[in-house]
Amino acid sequence: MCVVGGRTLPGCLWRSPDPVSCSSAPDDSMEPYTTERLSRLPGGYTALTQPFTALNIDFNNVQELEGLSSRPVQKVWLPVTQEGELDALAVWFQLHLDQDNSLSTGPEEDTCWEQAVYPVHATKDFALQVGDQLLVEVSCRDAYLRLCSVAVLRNGHEIRLDKPAQDLMESGANQNPEAQLCSALASLQTDHNKDICVLESAELALLNNEEYHGSFQTAVTKLFSQLNLANQSKKQDSSELLYVLDVSEGFSLLSLIAASQGHVKAYSSVEKNKQQEVLKRLARSNNIPEESLEFWLNGTEDDQGVLQRPSTEKLWSAIMLDCVETCGLIRQKLMEKASLARCLLEKGGRIFPERIIVHGLLVESDMLLLESAVQGQEPTLGFNIAPFINQFTVPVHVFLDFSTLQCKHLSETVELFVLDLMDTNANYTTRQVKVKATSAGRVTAIPFWYDIYLYEDISVSTLSRHSHWKQAAVVLQEPLEVKAGDWVCLTVNLHKSTISISAQPDNQPQPMD
Structure with a gap:
């Protein structure tokens, strides 16, 4: 957030049960923050201090x-009012328009910011205690507001946070209650002379998706076992290399997981030199x-070039596609x-994932309506905006977290669509789905997510609490009134990998349950 966003910039300290952190930026020109709507944070958050003024600006x-x-x-000293681990500093602004009018973008406000x-x-593993005072340094550099927590004052003793390994260990020697804490923090020491590999927050969230990586490891182990058995039955050399290609977007561990199975030649599409070096170090440390x-490294947008076979005539045993x-x-x-x-798979080879099942349900959500189009026909402050702005509305909302979406469920979950990546004859472009309303209300949107089947019955869901994927929703142009027991007909279309959904009442009599 640029500091010109407001005149007064308050902030507070907070912790989240499931923080997704981004790497420290080695380049001062990079944004030092991410953005979140804290009121929709999965699992909520705990404020560890009262809000404080970080910066005042007179425009x-x-x-x-x-x-x-x-x-x-x-330098600001903040009394800690709630015990907990410090995960982040949260900042918002209060804009004073004149002597009497102001607006705030705080987490408790009904705001679009x-x-x-x-x-x-x-x-990490350092718990703030009630009665502590946290030292936060505030500065403005390169057009960015920058905040940094550097020390904790506890029982008159200052514990440095910017040099955790040394200073926290020393503080633990003087204070028995912190001995266990300091021992845990000893492992935080890093070698600042090494190159820094910066990952996007989405890439870090992916790396923390243990369910996805565990399921992939199970699936690829099962595939390789079946391929080796097939080779043995043909009296072929079971130690012959299996060729695997990972064309995931961004930083991916899938090629490394495949290579760890042994007798595998894994190719990664990671292009950044520092990220390649990280994968090489991980391989060495895991005896791969x-x-x-x-x-x-093709550096080409040509899919045929990206997916071409290795220099030998050997076909791929597995190709990992980034589908969602x-x-x-x-x-x-x-x-x-x-x-x-x-076309590039050997006999018995597979694409990962092999199919994707799209799920969804009917919901009533005023929030999605308010964020999709200008509501009502009345002029906004005298300007007739809606007829012009609403021509450019996008009917699909993305980056939703269904667990925090303000909505009323009007139906059970239904299967909307199936994408089969291994069998082209099994696919279709349009499907009609009958959905029974379980509650009365206005159908304003259809949120949807995916069950990703990696291999046979091994799958992961993008609706999982630990998923790095978010959900999306189609917002209806005209809300649909329903009563409990009514049937709604959804028409689901797939065009150039884009899903669209329309809804209308289904007046045909339905068979009894």
Whole structure:
């Protein structure tokens, strides 16, 4: 968040049960924060201090604006009011329009703005206690507001957080209650001379998805076992290499997991040199032979080039496709890539995942309506905005978290669509689904998510609490009134990997349950 967002920038300390942190930026020109709507954070959050003023800016003072970036670092001591681990600093602004009118973007306000979140990394396993005072340094540099927690004052003793390994150990020597804490923090020491590999927050969330990686390991182990048995039955060399290609977007561990199975030549599509180096280090530390992992550097947008076979005439045993975007949508050209990938598989080889099942349900959500189009026909402050703005509304909401979505469920979950990546004859482009309303209300949207079947019955859900994927929802242009027991006919279309859904009352009599 740029500091010009408001005049007064309050903030507070908070912790979340499931924080997704992003790497410390080695480049000062990079944004030092992420953004979240804290009121919709899965699992909620706990404020560890009262809100405090981080920075005041007078937009009518030209000299103050010109000297903003040269302001000395401001040190703020914050009394801790709630025990907990410090995960982040949260910031919002209060804009004073005049003497009498102001607006706030705080987490408790009904606002369209998110809050800025500054992740804190040095305090893992370090619990703040009621009565502590936390030192936060506030500065404005490179057009960004920057906040950093640097020390804790406990019982008159200062514990440094910017040098956790040394100073926290020393503080533990003087204070018996912190001995266990300091022992845990001893492992935080890092070598600052090493190159830093920066990952996006979405990539870190993916790496923390243990269910997905565990399921993939189970699936690829099962496939390789079946391929080796098939080779043995043909009296072929069971130690012959299996060739695997991972064309996932961004940083991915799938090629490394495949290579760990042995007798595998795994190719990764990771292109950044530092990320390649991370995979190489992980391979060495896990005793995976260096020759088992290679990088597929085509630098081309041509799918045929990306999916081409290795330099030998050996076909692929498995090809891993990145099928679902983090935002909750199917990746563009997925089916075209799957068609090409099928042609490059050896007999018995598979695409991961092999099929995707789309699920959804009927909901009533005023929030989705308010965020999709200008509501009502009355002019907004005298301007007739709705007829013009609503021509450009996008009917699909992305990056939703269904666990925190403000909505009323009007039906049970139903299967909307199936995408089969291994069998082109099993696919279709349109499907009609009959859904029975279980409650009365207005159907305003159809949220949807996926069960991703990696291999046979091994699957993961993008609705899982620990999933790095978010959900999406189609918002109806006209809400549909229903009573409990009514039937709604959904028409689901797939066009160029884009799912669209329309709804209408189904007046045909339905068979009895």
